[in-house]
Amino acid sequence: MDKEPPYQTLKNLIDNKPMSGFQILMVAICFVLNMNDGIDVLIVSFSSSDIAAEMSLSKVQLGYIFSAGLAGMTIGALGIAPMADTLGRRKIFIISLFLITMGMLLVWFCDSYSQLLLLRLVTGLGIGGILPAMAATASEFSNTKNRDFNVGLVQAGWPVGAIFTGLFCAYTIPEFGWRYAFLFAGFVSFVMLIAVIIFMTDSVEYLVKKQPEDALEKMNALLTKMKLAAVNLMPEKPLETATKPFRSLFTKEFQADTIKLWVAIFFGFLTLYTIMSWVPNIAKESGLPFQMATYVGIALNIGAAIGTISLGLVAKKLGLRITVFTYMLSAFVIMIIYGNVALSPYLIFALIFLIGIFVQGGFNGIYPTLSRVYPTEIRSTGVGFAVGIGRFGAILGPSLFGLLSDQKLGIGLLFTVFSIPLILMGVSVYSLKSKRLD
Numbered sequence: 389m390d391k392e393p394p395y396q397t398l399k400n401l402i403d404n405k406p407m408s409g410f411q412i413l414m415v416a417i418c419f420v421l422n423m424n425d426g427i428d429v430l431i432v433s434f435s436s437s438d439i440a441a442e443m444s445l446s447k448v449q450l451g452y453i454f455s456a457g458l459a460g461m462t463i464g465a466l467g468i469a470p471m472a473d474t475l476g477r478r479k480i481f482i483i484s485l486f487l488i489t490m491g492m493l494l495v496w497f498c499d500s501y502s503q504l505l506l507l508r509l510v511t512g513l514g515i516g517g518i519l520p521a522m523a524a525t526a527s528e529f530s531n532t533k534n535r536d537f538n539v540g541l542v543q544a545g546w547p548v549g550a551i552f553t554g555l556f557c558a559y560t561i562p563e564f565g566w567r568y569a570f571l572f573a574g575f576v577s578f579v580m581l582i583a584v585i586i587f588m589t590d591s592v593e594y595l596v597k598k599q600p601e602d603a604l605e606k607m608n609a610l611l612t613k614m615k616l617a618a619v620n621l622m623p624e625k626p627l628e629t630a631t632k633p634f635r636s637l638f639t640k641e642f643q644a645d646t647i648k649l650w651v652a653i654f655f656g657f658l659t660l661y662t663i664m665s666w667v668p669n670i671a672k673e674s675g676l677p678f679q680m681a682t683y684v685g686i687a688l689n690i691g692a693a694i695g696t697i698s699l700g701l702v703a704k705k706l707g708l709r710i711t712v713f714t715y716m717l718s719a720f721v722i723m724i725i726y727g728n729v730a731l732s733p734y735l736i737f738a739l740i741f742l743i744g745i746f747v748q749g750g751f752n753g754i755y756p757t758l759s760r761v762y763p764t765e766i767r768s769t770g771v772g773f774a775v776g777i778g779r780f781g782a783i784l785g786p787s788l789f790g791l792l793s794d795q796k797l798g799i800g801l802l803f804t805v806f807s808i809p810l811i812l813m814g815v816s817v818y819s820l821k822s823k824r825l826d
Contacts, residue, residue, distance in 0.1 A: 398623060401616065402592060403532040410613040414529040415538045417588060418522040419545040421481070424580050425515050426549025427573045428488055430689070432457065432508065433665050434557040434682055435566035437672050442566075443501050451790025454665040455783045456505045460512020461519075462779030468517030469772030470634070473765070476590045476600065477521045480768075484521070485581040487514030492574030496567050516779060520771035527759040527767070528591035536708070536756045540700030543752035547692030547744065550664075554686035558679045589613075593764040596623050636766045637773065645761050645822050646770070649754070652816035653778030655809035656716075656751045659723075662785035662806050663688070663747060667740065670799070684740055688748075691741040695749015700756070708757050709818050715750025716814030720807045722746060727803025747810065754817070761822045781809070 407415075432439070432453060440450050464484065472480040491511030498504050522542055530538040557569050590600075592614075595607050599622060608618040637646045667688055672681035695715070703711040726739045755771070762770035785806070792802060 398592065398596070398619075402614070405531060405616075407529075407531055407534060408614045410615075411529045411531075413587065414589075415526050415542065417583065418526045418542045421485075421518060421522055421580055421584075422542050422545030423549030423552070424485075424488070424576055425519060426546040426689070427553045427576055428492060428511055428515055429457065429546075430550040430553045430664065430685070431492075431557070431569050431573050434554055434668055434685060435561055435569055436665075436669050437678070437681075438561055438566045439504070443504075445501065447790040447793045448787070449501065449790075450669070451665075451787040453501075453504060453508060454661070454786035454790075456508040457512040457515070458661060458779055458782040458786070460509040460514075461516035462512075462776050462783060464513040464516025464518075465520060465772050465779055466516075466776035468513065469520040469775065470769040472521045472524065472768040472772070474598070476594060476598070477525045477768070478584065478588045478590055480517055480521045481584045481588055482581065484514040484516075484518035485577055485584060487511065487517070489514075489574055489577040489581055492570050492577055495570035495574075498567075516775070520768055520775050523755045523759055523771055524764075524767045525591065527756075528593045528764060535759070536703055537700040539756040539759050540696055540703070540752060543755050544693050544696035546752075547689040547696065547748060550689035551686050551693065554668075554682050554689065558682040558686075562678055591764075597765050634769055634773070637762075637770055642762070642770075645820050646774075648816045648820055649758060649761065649774050650777040652813045653754050653774050654781040655816075656754060656781070656813040657778035658781035658785040659806045659809045660748060660751050660785075661782040662789045663743065665786040666789055671736075684737065687737050687741045688744040691744020692748035692752075693744075695745035695747075696752045697749075698745070699749045699753050703753065703756070708753055708760065709820060712750055712753035712757065713814040713818040715746045715753065716810045716817075719743065719746035719750055720810045720814075723803050723807035723810070727807075728800040750810075751813070754813075757817060757820070761820065 436450055436453070439445065439453065445453075464487075468480060468484060488511055491507050491509075491514065494510075495504065495507050498507060523539055526539050526542045527535055553569075553573075556572060560568050560572070589610055590606070592607065592610060595603050595610070600606070604619070604622050607622060611618055636642065668681050668685040671684040672678060699711055699715060702714075706714075722739055722742050726736075726743065754774075758771045758774055759767060789802065789806070792805075
C-alpha cells in the first residue's frame with residue numbers, strides 16, 4: 389500500500405473476516421491463562437482445612453488468608469492492569485505471571501501465618517493485573533461474530549482450572565501435604581510465563597491507537613500472522629487517544645454506565661468469592677471426608693464452566709442485559725433453597741452444581757459487558773478499574789462470612805444474606821444504557 393490505510397477500514401476487515409489460526413491461538417492462550425488463575429485462587433480454598441489445622445487458625449484468620457489474595461488482586465487490578473493501555477498487554481502478562489509464579493513457589497518455604505498472608509498478597513497482585521488484560525486481548529483478537537463468545541469462553545478457563553485443581557488436591561494433599569499443591573501451581577504459572585514470552589503479541593487495535601516504537605514492523609508481522617496484507621504506512625492515530633483513559637470513564641458518554649458497572653461487579657464479586665472460598669470448608673465441616681468435600685468444590689466449578697459457556701450462547705439470542713439478569717435471579721432462588729431446606733448429599737451436589745452455573749456463569753457475563761461498553765483505547769483501564777472496585781467486594785465477602793460464622797450464624801441465614809447481592813448485580817447490568825450492548 390502506498391497510501392496510509394484508514395484505521396476503520398483495517399478494523400472492519402479484521403472484524404468481518406474469519407479468525408486466523410494465530411487469532412485463535414491468542415484466545416486459547418488467554419483461556420489457559422485464566423485456567424492458571426483458577427488454579428491459583430482455588431488452591432488455597434481446597435487446602436484451607438489443612439492450613440487451618442497446621443497453623444491452628446480460627447475462621448476469621450482463615451478468612452483473612454482468602455482475603456489477602458483478593459486484596460492483592462484489587463491492588464493489581466487498580467495499579468497494574470490499567471498500565472496495559474500504555475505499556476501493552478504482553479508486558480503486563482509477563483509482569484503479572486512473574487508475580488504469580490514467585491508467590492506460589494515460595495509457599496514451599498512458608499512456615500508462618502504472616503508469611504502465607506504476604507505470599508497470598510503477592511500472588512493476588514499478579515492475578516489482579518492479568519485478568520482485565522485477558523478480557524481485552526481476547527476481545528481485540530476476535531472478529532465481530534465471535535467476540536462475545538470468545539470473551540466468555542476465556543472466563544470459562546477459570547472454573548476449568550479450578551476443576552483440575554480440585555482433582556489434583558483430592559489426591560495430592562492427603563498423600564503429600566498442602567505445600568505440594570502450591571508447588572504444582574507455581575510450576576504451571578512458570579510454564580505459562582514462558583509461553584507468553586514466546587507467542588504473545590499486542591493487537592492491531594493497540595498498535596494503531598498507541599503506535600509504540602517500531603509500530604510499523606510489529607504491525608506487518610502481526611498482519612502476516614493473521615493472513616492479511618502488509619501496509620507501508622501506519623494509519624493515523626485516532627483523535628480520542630489524546631484523552632486520559634481514567635477521566636474518559638466519567639465523560640458524559642460513560643459516567644452512568646461506569647457507576648452501574650462498578651456497583652454490579654462489587655456485589656457480584658462479594659458473593660462469588662465467598663462461595664468459592666468457603667464451599668469446600670463448609671462441606672468438610674458438615675461431616676464429609678476430605679475427598680468428598682473437595683468433590684463438592686469440583687461440582688461448583690463444573691457448573692461454573694458450563695454456566696460461563698452457556699451464558700455466551702444464550703446472550704447471542706437474548707442479549708447480555710437480559711441474560712445476566714436472568715442468571716442472577718436464578719442464582720438468588722437456588723441460594724435461598726440451598727441454605728434453608730434440608731437436603732440429602734445428592735441434592736447438595738445438585739444445588740451446588742446449579743449455583744456454579746448461575747452464580748459464576750452469570751457473573752462472568754460482566755466481562756463481555758465491560759468489553760462492549762468501553763472502546764479499545766480505554767478498555768483495559770475500564771475493565772481494570774471495574775475489576776479493582778469489584779475486588780473490594782471480594783475482599784469483604786470471605787472475611788465477613790468467617791466473622792459471621794464465628795458468631796454462630798446458621799448456614800441458612802448466611803446463604804440468604806449472601807444471595808441478595810446477586811439481585812443487585814442483575815438489576816445494575818439490566819439498567820445499562822450503552823448502545824454497544826445492542
